[in-house]
Amino acid sequence: MSMRILIIGGTGQIGARISRHLCQRGDDVYVFGRRPPGDAAVHHARTNFHWVQGDVRDAIKVREAVKAIRPIKIIHLAALLQFACDVDPAQAIEVNVVGTLNVLEAAREFGVARVLFGSSVAVYGQQRALLREDGAVGADVSLYGETKLMGEKLGAQYAKNYGFEFIALRFCGIFGSGAPQSRGMAWVRRQIESSVNGERVLIEDASGDERVQLTYVADAADASVALLDHAQPTFGVYNIAAGHENYISLRQFHALIKSVAPGAGDVEFVGCGRDMALVSIDRLHALGFQPRYSVVDGIRASLEALQGQ
Numbered sequence: 001m002s003m004r005i006l007i008i009g010g011t012g013q014i015g016a017r018i019s020r021h022l023c024q025r026g027d028d029v030y031v032f033g034r035r036p037p038g039d040a041a042v043h044h045a046r047t048n049f050h051w052v053q054g055d056v057r058d059a060i061k062v063r064e065a066v067k068a069i070r071p072i073k074i075i076h077l078a079a080l081l082q083f084a085c086d087v088d089p090a091q092a093i094e095v096n097v098v099g100t101l102n103v104l105e106a107a108r109e110f111g112v113a114r115v116l117f118g119s120s121v122a123v124y125g126q127q128r129a130l131l132r133e134d135g136a137v138g139a140d141v142s143l144y145g146e147t148k149l150m151g152e153k154l155g156a157q158y159a160k161n162y163g164f165e166f167i168a169l170r171f172c173g174i175f176g177s178g179a180p181q182s183r184g185m186a187w188v189r190r191q192i193e194s195s196v197n198g199e200r201v202l203i204e205d206a207s208g209d210e211r212v213q214l215t216y217v218a219d220a221a222d223a224s225v226a227l228l229d230h231a232q233p234t235f236g237v238y239n240i241a242a243g244h245e246n247y248i249s250l251r252q253f254h255a256l257i258k259s260v261a262p263g264a265g266d267v268e269f270v271g272c273g274r275d276m277a278l279v280s281i282d283r284l285h286a287l288g289f290q291p292r293y294s295v296v297d298g299i300r301a302s303l304e305a306l307q308g309q
Contacts, residue, residue, distance in 0.1 A: 108164070117169065119168040214253065
């Protein structure tokens with residue numbers, strides 16, 4: 001049975017993948033964002049895809065969109081990423097916190113059944129222990145992480161007060177085809193991937209030794225859809241990550257790119273970033289979801305997508 005779904009911020013790396021998946025299976029998909037999808041011609045060829053121009057910071061636009069569409073469920077992915085938050089803290093609050101509040105208010109008013117919120121493992125801060133959803137947040141949480149944690153708290157409170165379902169998706173180490181909509185570590189990984197064209201890449205935001213559990217974008221999108229569809233998810237927060245075998249450094253990531261594409265250019269790292277601890281995906285496994293992509297599999301799939309374009 002098809003559903004009417006609204007994806008806010010649906011033109012980014014994960015959102016674009018989710019919207020294609022939902023359209024292909026026959027759902028009525030509405031994407032709300034400031035810019036149309038990069039593959040708009042492909043999308044608009046489908047009668048079940050609809051693009052709605054708007055900014056998540058504009059409460060009136062968000063309300064009007066939800067009122068007109070009357071979606072059964074909303075996937076809220078609009079956000080400023082880490083470096084963009086650091087550069088413009090005021091906009092970080094406007095987009096990541098006030099924007100989320102605008103979505104929750106509209107969901108409350110128009111009877112949306114479930115809201116999925118694109119959060120991040122950045123909420124854990126700097127920790128060494130395995131990152132579990134029921135564990136405490138760590139010390140030294142970035143501004144980006146704090147805005148995502150506030151979004152989670154707002155969503156949980158709205159769900160408690162008004163009776164709809166709210167699920168936070170703590171994405172981890174996303175890489176692969178598609179363009180992040182602002183600067184953060186996903187943008188760094190995308191820059192590293194761009195070395196496949198043979199040119200030298202300079203990374204100013206990382207040393208190369210930063211480790212994270214890399215998650216190919218298709219796994220992130222598929223896990224999101226699994227939680228969109230599940231009849232009754234047990235928890236309100238889920239880590240969205242691949243397995244521990246994908247826990248590698250940025251330098252190792254580039255080395256794997258070169259192993260798949262020997263003609264890839266060199267990458268120079270001149271900055272400093274943050275390590276992430278290993279992430280538990282026990283809750284995803286309990287849903288019956290199993291990530292499919294190793295890092296090498298994801299690199300190959302990303303290259304195939306690039307060649308297809």
